[in-house]
Amino acid sequence: MNNTYTNTFGSFSAADALPEERAAFIRKTYLHLAVAVLAFIALEAFMFSSGTAAAIAGTILSGKISWLIVLAAFMGVSFLANWWANSQTSRPLQYLGLATFVIAESIIFVPLLYVAAYYGGADLFLKAGIVSLGLFLGLTAVVFLTRKDFSFLGPILMIGGFVALGFIASAVLFGFSLGNIFAFAMVAFAGAAILYDTSNILHRYNTNQHVAASLALFASVALLFWYILQIFMGGSDD
Numbered sequence: 266m267n268n269t270y271t272n273t274f275g276s277f278s279a280a281d282a283l284p285e286e287r288a289a290f291i292r293k294t295y296l297h298l299a300v301a302v303l304a305f306i307a308l309e310a311f312m313f314s315s316g317t318a319a320a321i322a323g324t325i326l327s328g329k330i331s332w333l334i335v336l337a338a339f340m341g342v343s344f345l346a347n348w349w350a351n352s353q354t355s356r357p358l359q360y361l362g363l364a365t366f367v368i369a370e371s372i373i374f375v376p377l378l379y380v381a382a383y384y385g386g387a388d389l390f391l392k393a394g395i396v397s398l399g400l401f402l403g404l405t406a407v408v409f410l411t412r413k414d415f416s417f418l419g420p421i422l423m424i425g426g427f428v429a430l431g432f433i434a435s436a437v438l439f440g441f442s443l444g445n446i447f448a449f450a451m452v453a454f455a456g457a458a459i460l461y462d463t464s465n466i467l468h469r470y471n472t473n474q475h476v477a478a479s480l481a482l483f484a485s486v487a488l489l490f491w492y493i494l495q496i497f498m499g500g501s502d503d
Contacts, residue, residue: 290472297479301367302486308371309378321372322379332437335373340430342369343484350477359476366480370487377491384498393494400493401486404456408463415464418457425454448495455489 312318325335342365349362381389408415429451436443462481470478 286472290470290475290478291466293475294466294470294478294482297363297475298482298486301363301479301483304364304367305371305374305483305487308368309374312371312375313378313382318375318379321375325376329437329440332376333434336433336437339369339373342366347477347480350480351474353473356476363476363480363483366484370483374487374491377494381494381498389494389497393490393497396493397486397490400452400456400489401459404459405463408460408467412467413464414468415457415460416469418461418464422454422458422461425457429454445496445499448492451492452489452496455485455492458485458488461485 309318312321325331346362346366346369349358349365352358352362378390385392407413432443432447435441459482462478462485465481466478
């Protein structure tokens with residue numbers, strides 16, 4: 266899993282905007298986040314009902330190299346999607362970035378969901394979803410109630426992301442399980458990312474960047490759900 270923490274913020278942030286403009290920006294951001302989550306769910310439902318998920322899972326899980334190629338491709342697509350979503354000149358390009366990222370997430374999630382369906386099916390997904398939603402709402406409330414600027418987490422998240430990717434690549438190459446300790450650490454990492462992203466919505470993004478802000482939040486929420494689901498599965502598949 267991957268998240269990009271190098272957003273291009275405008276010179277005038279939402280914090281400096283008029284109250285009604287700031288409120289409109291926040292509403293648009295979370296509306297777009299909700300739409301992205303629903304689109305992700307719809308894509309997963311389509312792939313599983315059509316049999317596409319089985320083909321994707323079989324291809325990705327066919328070998329170590331296949332998974333590494335998919336992971337590298339996902340990172341590249343994530344960077345490109347984030348760049349498009351942060352476009353300051355084209356609204357359609359921003360939406361293309363968000364749509365591209367949602368599609369990429371839905372594909373890379375297929376193997377995990379395919380294995381999770383064997384472990385517990387819909388009940389497992391529901392439990393992981395409820396816990397993820399609860400943590401997301403709690404972390405969001407912390408930022409909105411305290412108004413604290415968590416931008417200092419940016420460099421920490423960047424370094425932590427590279428370290429995590431190193432562990433994941435090593436686990437794939439050498440065939441060992443990262444286990445629940447790593448999964449809990451990644452839940453904490455995703456939580457910190459949500460704090461960072463939400464803080465940027467209040468303090469860093471300008472009022473025209475609701476698409477980019479929603480992409481950043483969606484990436485962090487997806488990462489949170491990924492590892493909470495891993496924990497419910499016993500941390501045996503990273």
